[in-house]
Amino acid sequence: MHESAFLLGQVFNGFSVASLFILAALGLALSFGLMRVINMAHGEMLMLGGYLAYMTLQIVPGPLGILVAMPVAFVGAGIVGGFLEFAVIHRLSARPLDTLLATWGVSLVLQQAARNMFGAIGVEVTAPTWLNHTVSIHSGFLSGLDLPDTRIFILIVAAIVLGLIAALLNKTRLGLYVRAVNQDRPTAAAMGVNARLIDLAVFALGTGVAGLAGVILALLGPVTPTVGQSYIVPAFLVVILGGLGSLVGTTIASLIIGLFTALIEIFVDVSVAQVLLLVFVILFIQIRPQGVITVRTRALEG
């Protein structure tokens, strides 16, 4: 393998990791941006998506199962998220620390529920065979570069999801309301926007995206009751680095983290890379406390 191929392979890996981070963090960024709710149960929505994929594949085996699983998990996790918002979060809306504690409790309940229903040791979700290939380059200066189909597929899914959410926020009436509530909740409410309903919709959308992300993550990782815990910390890192509640910020932060890790891992091992990443984020936040993108909102000033 040429050095250039290896380097480009690492850049590709960086984008691949970034696409996972985008999917894992997008829902968190949405709900945090609008409602200032730190949803500790966000990881469990990823977990829920993984289990929904498992159940869908039981009913729809075969090559298209995973494509069916994605909308199923999106809707399923969205409904659970909507119920969570309705039953717990909006009742604690003015008390951020209580929400933190309550959603953490919800995450424990969901983990235990998964453990009781599916067993403690996890279930099997395997990628369909049409994703089990690699795009290999055999000639030229990039000879030896291998791009796994699964990772290309995830990159495409992340790009589509990102595009759809951006279109929803910027091109639709619902998106207009969301942006209005985000910028100035009392004024938007005074203009006749049902802020309560917007909160519910955005939270359900955010958890739905997490459910979809759970299906994608199951292609590359385990599906266990505690799997959400391994993604929740990187997801929070992305949200903090990106600037609270900004879609563009979340994307850029995911790319920064993904590329930083992939490129630094050329020189150091994975454990050290994690340390360096955290040091980098701490330094970055010192210099730019508001994150990559600043969102002007009364709520944040307030």
Place this chain on the structure above:
Amino acid sequence: MAMKKFGTAAALLAATMLSSVTVAHADGTVKVGVLQSLSGTMAISEVPLEDAELLAIDQINASGGLLGKQIVPVEEDGASDPSTFAQKATKLIEEDGVVTVFGGWTSSSRKAMLPVFQRFHNLLWYPVQFEGNECSPNIMYSGAQPNQQALPALTWAEQKGYKSYFLLGSDYVYPRTANLILKKHIAHDGMTLAGEEYVPLGGTDFSSIIAEIQQSKPDIIINTLNGDSNVSFFKQMAAAGMTPDKLPVMSFSIAEPEAKAMGPSLLAGSFTSWNYFESLPGPTNAAFVAAYKAKFGADSVVDDPMVHGYADVYVWAAAVKKAGTFAPLKVRDAAVELAAQDTPLGGVGFAANQSMYQTGYIGELQPDGQFKIVWTSPGLIQPVPYDPLTFPGKVCKIPH
């Protein structure tokens, strides 16, 4: 009021009956501690291990007990937390007066309990493969030393003609120490080290490591990843087109239950090194597997640490019989003098350094989740706690 009086009288009566029962039994019983994690992350592995230990105690009781006494297991929960293990071990010895304890899984739990057993001159039976490099007169180490699991795997790989090795592990004491020893032997045997990588416990991203594996082109990967990281690793290897049949992987922490949980189809064709497989032939193993499945369900599986826990109880019982007493240190001295005992592992026993001599096996995972034994060590392997190449001059000598 009348009801309340009746209630009190009934409670008193019950209490009297209960205490008389206890007294009647007290002469004919002996207490042992069973200390595993019944909650927390390790519970997945330790609950079945405890089941196997309790099964052995039940079987010994059913066949008439030990020195005329019934064995009463006192169960405590180590809660996957080393300091809890130390605290519960103290409680078992001081308050319950147990004559020995079966338990522990992680090296950190063992290291936390070690001073407790030394202080009270009691005895711990530790059932899990570990990194060696420890030698306590108050612990019976039945799980494999590095020269009984890691080094046999290297011997097998060298015999297969593999020259270039890639070491991959989770970042904690066992993989670091096992790989330290392996590296010394790889260099000593004239093989090459293609790479060495560690990921944090629970790590899920292997893209960079897989790129490094593709670049360094090893003949085999020696995998000491722990838990769910294995699922991520094997899935991402498969996505990159490197399934176990194309690039062999030798794993040290995947046994029957892990294979079942991760999906045998994902791991089929990969190798693992243990001192026991469920598929081992022999009537003692067949009887054990049948008894375990009868109690815990036909689809339950057994693995190496469970069988070590089960065998430990039997070896302890044999040592008690030989010593004619339950006194922990006398039992220990008898245990190292015993002839090999017939266990599901085959004929095994304890060497003078209080570790188990046993056979090494290499298994290849089949699509049905069982392992096909592809290599057997040429005879019993004597345990070596301090690898002479890695820790020259250190030996484990325990006066008995």
